[in-house]
Each structure stands twice: as structure tokens, then as C-alpha cells.
Amino acid sequence: MQKHYEADYQQLVSQKLSKVSKEQAMAESIGGNFLHFGIFQRELLLQQGLAPHGCLLDIGCGSGRLANALKNFPNLKYIGLDVVPELLSYAQEITAREDWQFNKQSGFKLALENNSVNMVTAFSVFTHLLHEESFAYLAEIRRVLKPGGKFVFSFLDFAIPEHWAVFTANVLQIHDHLNQFIDPRMIEVWCQHLQLDIIGVFPGNEGHIPLSEPVTDAQGKIHSGLVALGQSVCVIQKPVDSTATIYAMLPEDFDAERYLALNPDIAAAGIDPRVHFITHGQFENRRLK
Numbered sequence: 162m163q164k165h166y167e168a169d170y171q172q173l174v175s176q177k178l179s180k181v182s183k184e185q186a187m188a189e190s191i192g193g194n195f196l197h198f199g200i201f202q203r204e205l206l207l208q209q210g211l212a213p214h215g216c217l218l219d220i221g222c223g224s225g226r227l228a229n230a231l232k233n234f235p236n237l238k239y240i241g242l243d244v245v246p247e248l249l250s251y252a253q254e255i256t257a258r259e260d261w262q263f264n265k266q267s268g269f270k271l272a273l274e275n276n277s278v279n280m281v282t283a284f285s286v287f288t289h290l291l292h293e294e295s296f297a298y299l300a301e302i303r304r305v306l307k308p309g310g311k312f313v314f315s316f317l318d319f320a321i322p323e324h325w326a327v328f329t330a331n332v333l334q335i336h337d338h339l340n341q342f343i344d345p346r347m348i349e350v351w352c353q354h355l356q357l358d359i360i361g362v363f364p365g366n367e368g369h370i371p372l373s374e375p376v377t378d379a380q381g382k383i384h385s386g387l388v389a390l391g392q393s394v395c396v397i398q399k400p401v402d403s404t405a406t407i408y409a410m411l412p413e414d415f416d417a418e419r420y421l422a423l424n425p426d427i428a429a430a431g432i433d434p435r436v437h438f439i440t441h442g443q444f445e446n447r448r449l450k
């Protein structure tokens with residue numbers, strides 16, 4: 162069965178494709194502002210230390226707004242995930258990067274090795290997920306990030322007056338898909354549970370992204386100096402000594418061999434039983450004894 166986010170987004174994209182040109186449908190399906198917001202996202206990631214030789218995982222990459230703005234970084238490794246195949250195909254087409262991956266995602270497990278990516282992004286994705294779903298992603302993001310790696314995501318924020326209209330539209334049930342709000346204090350709790358550090362929360366109504374040069378949008382407006390995405394942005398970091406830190410979260414009597422014996426699928430997958438228990442097992446009520 163399709164999950165709510167997959168059914169909603171597939172329907173949105175199919176409807177747009179039946180009404181307007183492909184280019185317009187691909188831009189509108191992910192919220193418009195295709196060229197200049199892609200550049201704003203790129204500049205934000207550069208500000209947060211995106212390594213031009215590193216590996217970037219873009220969860221909910223959509224039609225390639227960010228990928229398009231990054232396509233001239235010759236040594237960047239990029240993995241885009243989304244739930245709508247038409248968006249992924251378009252992103253692949255406009256970036257024309259044979260070496261980049263655009264993969265269909267289902268569920269919240271990430272098909273990537275532990276400690277394998279330098280940075281993860283999810284722009285306007287947690288906005289469309291239940292909190293439990295975002296938390297499940299966050300646990301996986303923690304697993305795949307290299308120690309010291311950052312996760313940059315945007316969200317609808319109760320603290321921002323400009324976001325209130327979206328909430329009232331939710332109340333009136335005007336939207337055809339979920340528009341989830343997040344309170345920054347909730348992110349703190351998630352990060353405490355997963356042993357992640359919050360580097361910063363940037364309100365969506367205040368410029369915080371420095372542009373290296375002026376950017377002209379499709380309406381001819383010139384943006385310069387500090388800009389914002391509209392949604393608030395949170396930057397989270399996996400601690401550098403994350404292995405030591407995360408092991409401190411295990412129950413005192415945790416027995417790794419016993420855990421593997423009781424959960425043979427984890428043993429077969431070759432996953433570190435301690436990391437598995439912390440990021441998944443405890444939420445799945447896996448047997449310990």
C-alpha cells in the first residue's frame with residue numbers, strides 16, 4: 162500500500178503534468194522558485210561546509226532544484242532520493258550527470274553504508290511527514306553520516322508569523338497534502354535521543370544565507386546579501402566521537418552476542434548490533450534477553 166506522502170505527491174505531480182508543460186509541472190510540484198531557490202540552497206550548504214569532493218545525500222530531491230544548482234561541481238558525489246519517479250527522471254535529465262544517482266525511495270531505511278556521506282539535506286520534506294516518520298529518517302541519517310557530518314533541513318515553524326497562514330489552511334483543510342509544523346524544541350528532544358548536536362536554527366523570515374554574488378529570479382528581482390528560504394532551517398551535526406558517544410546510550414547489561422543470536426536478521430546483514438539497537442532495535446521492540 163502506498164504511504165500518504167507517496168500517494169499525495171504522485172497525485173500532485175500527475176495532476177500538474179496533465180495541465181501544464183513538463184518544465185512548469187516539475188517546478189510547481191516542488192514549490193516553484195526553481196532556479197533561485199536552488200542557488201540559495203546550494204549557498205547555504207557551502208556556508209555549512211559542503212565539501213566539493215564529498216558525498217551529498219539529498220532526501221526528497223524532487224525535480225532537481227538543488228542538484229541543478231550543483232551540477233557544475235565536477236568532483237561532488239550526489240545521491241538524490243525521492244518517492245516520485247517522474248521527479249527523479251527529470252532531475253537526472255536536467256543535471257546530465259552520469260555519475261550521480263537519483264533513486265526511488267520507499268520507507269525510511271536508507272540503502273547506504275554506515276558513516277558513508279559527508280552531508281545530508283532534506284529541504285521541505287519533514288514538512289510533509291508525520292513526526293514519527295521524520296524521526297525514523299533522522300535515526301537513519303545519523304547512521305549514514307560520517308562523524309562530524311551535517312544534516313541541513315527546512316521546516317514549517319510555529320514561531321514564524323509568516324508560517325501561520327499555512328497552519329490556518331491546515332485547520333480549514335484547504336491543503337490536499339500534509340503540511341506538518343515542527344517546534345524547534347521538538348528537534349532538541351529528537352537530537353537528545355539520538356545523540357546529535359544542533360548547530361543552529363535559522364528563522365525562515367530572517368536572512369541567514371550569504372550570497373557570493375547577486376541572483377536574479379524568474380520575475381527579474383535581484384537578490385543579494387543575506388537571503389532566506391522562507392521555511393526555517395535547522396543544521397544538525399553528528400558528533401565527531403560519535404561511536405563512543407552513542408555506545409554510552411546502550412542499556413548497561415546490553416550483550417551484543419546475545420542480541421545477534423536473538424535477532425538473526427541483524428547478524429545476517431552484518432550490522433553492528435550496538436548501533437542497530439540504538440538507531441532501530443529499541444524502537445522496534447527487538448529482543449535483548
Ligand SMILES: C[S@@+](CC[C@H](N)C(=O)[O-])C[C@H]1O[C@@H](n2cnc3c(N)ncnc32)[C@H](O)[C@@H]1O
Pocket residue numbers: 166167170190191192220221222223224225226227242243244245248266268283284285286289290
Ligand atoms: C516540497 S518538495 C521539495 C523538493 C526538494 N527538496 C526541493 O527543495 O526542491 C518535497 C519533496 O519530497 C518528496 N517526498 C515526500 N515524501 C518523501 C519521503 N518519505 N521520502 C523522500 N522524499 C519524499 C516529494 O516527492 C517532493 O519531491
